[in-house]
Amino acid sequence: MVMPPAVRKFALTAHVTTSVGWLGSVAAFLALSIVGLASGDTMTVRGAYIAADAITWYVIVPLSLASLAGGLIQSVGTTWGVCRHYWVLVKLLLTTAATLLLLLHTKPIAYVADRAANAALAPGDLRRLRIQLVADASLALIALLVNTALSIFKPRGVTPYGYRRQAEERASAPADQAIVSLPERASSPRSPASD
Amino acid sequence: MKRDATSPERGDSTRPRMPTWVKVFAIVGLILFIAVLILHLTGNSLGNHGIDK
Numbered sequence: 001m002v003m004p005p006a007v008r009k010f011a012l013t014a015h016v017t018t019s020v021g022w023l024g025s026v027a028a029f030l031a032l033s034i035v036g037l038a039s040g041d042t043m044t045v046r047g048a049y050i051a052a053d054a055i056t057w058y059v060i061v062p063l064s065l066a067s068l069a070g071g072l073i074q075s076v077g078t079t080w081g082v083c084r085h086y087w088v089l090v091k092l093l094l095t096t097a098a099t100l101l102l103l104l105h106t107k108p109i110a111y112v113a114d115r116a117a118n119a120a121l122a123p124g125d126l127r128r129l130r131i132q133l134v135a136d137a138s139l140a141l142i143a144l145l146v147n148t149a150l151s152i153f154k155p156r157g158v159t160p161y162g163y164r165r166q167a168e169e170r171a172s173a174p175a176d177q178a179i180v181s182l183p184e185r186a187s188s189p190r191s192p193a194s195d
Numbered sequence: 196m197k198r199d200a201t202s203p204e205r206g207d208s209t210r211p212r213m214p215t216w217v218k219v220f221a222i223v224g225l226i227l228f229i230a231v232l233i234l235h236l237t238g239n240s241l242g243n244h245g246i247d248k
Contacts, residue, residue, distance in 0.1 A: 086217045093224075157214035 003077035011077060015070030019151075022063040023144040029055055030137035036112075037130045042120040049121075052133070053113030056106055064099045071095055084162030087150045098143050105136055 003011060029052055036048035071092060075082040083089055108129055115121060158166065 086214060090217065090220055155214065155216050157217055158211050160210065163210055 001077060002079060008078060011070065011073050015067065015074050018063050018066040018070055019144075019147070022060065022067050023141070023148065025055060025059040025063060026137055026140050026144060029060060030134065030141060033130070033133040033137050036116070036121075037134055040123065045121050046116045049109075049113045049116040053109050056102075056109050060102060061106065064095075064102055068095050068099050081162065081165070083159055084165060085154075086157035086159060087154050089159060091147050091150050094143050094147050098140055101136070102140065105133075109133065 002008075032048045032052040032055070036045050036052065039045050039048065072082070074080070075088055075092070080088055082092065112121075112126055112129060112133065115126060
């Protein structure tokens with residue numbers, strides 16, 4: 001089920017946009033969580049955590065879900081496949097894990113924001129939780145940077161399933177037809193659908 | 196047949212081995228998973244994330 005070139009490019013654009021947007025918004029969240037943790041000014045701390053909560057719900061969560069969906073569409077709709085190549089599989093696992101952990105962490109983010117909105121947070125208040133927000137955002141940023149690198153470099157490696165599919169395709173192809181295993185078989189004459 | 200990045204590294208008759216970078220990722224992921232599990236079991240994270248502390 002290979003997408004036509006125009007559809008593929010649109011889907012790729014959407015996927016890249018949401019993925020990079022997710023990365024940028026996590027970086028912004030990290031900055032806000034660091035300010036909230038380090039600042040001694042009550043109003044600054046309050047503003048930082050309220051903004052972090054808003055950015056989580058209105059930017060990070062939608063972008064993460066869109067990125068995950070876009071990646072699946074890109075995989076299924078091109079000859080890269082979901083499970084044929086290790087770089088695709090690792091990206092999928094990282095994205096899924098990051099999205100699930102993000103959804104788990106919306107509650108503590110909202111809790112800190114709510115506490116900050118209703119009362120001044122002293123430097124020692126909720127300190128472990130506030131440190132955890134910084135740590136979690138840092139780890140998320142690293143995961144997203146790894147995903148970005150995988151997208152660009154596409155390190156080699158075919159899974160056993162991908163190897164079997166290639167063997168089947170070679171076996172079923174006519175004898176006088178050269179088989180190209182890469183997504184070059186997709187309708188685009190240039191390099192495959194990639195992000 | 197055009198040789199490409201998806202073709203087996205040692206030729207068509209040999210099943211490709213798992214690349215080193217995948218093994219490294221798997222090890223790092225396993226270490227992180229175990230670390231998170233230990234933190235969780237010792238009551239340091241994930242459950243309530245320090246809420247009410």
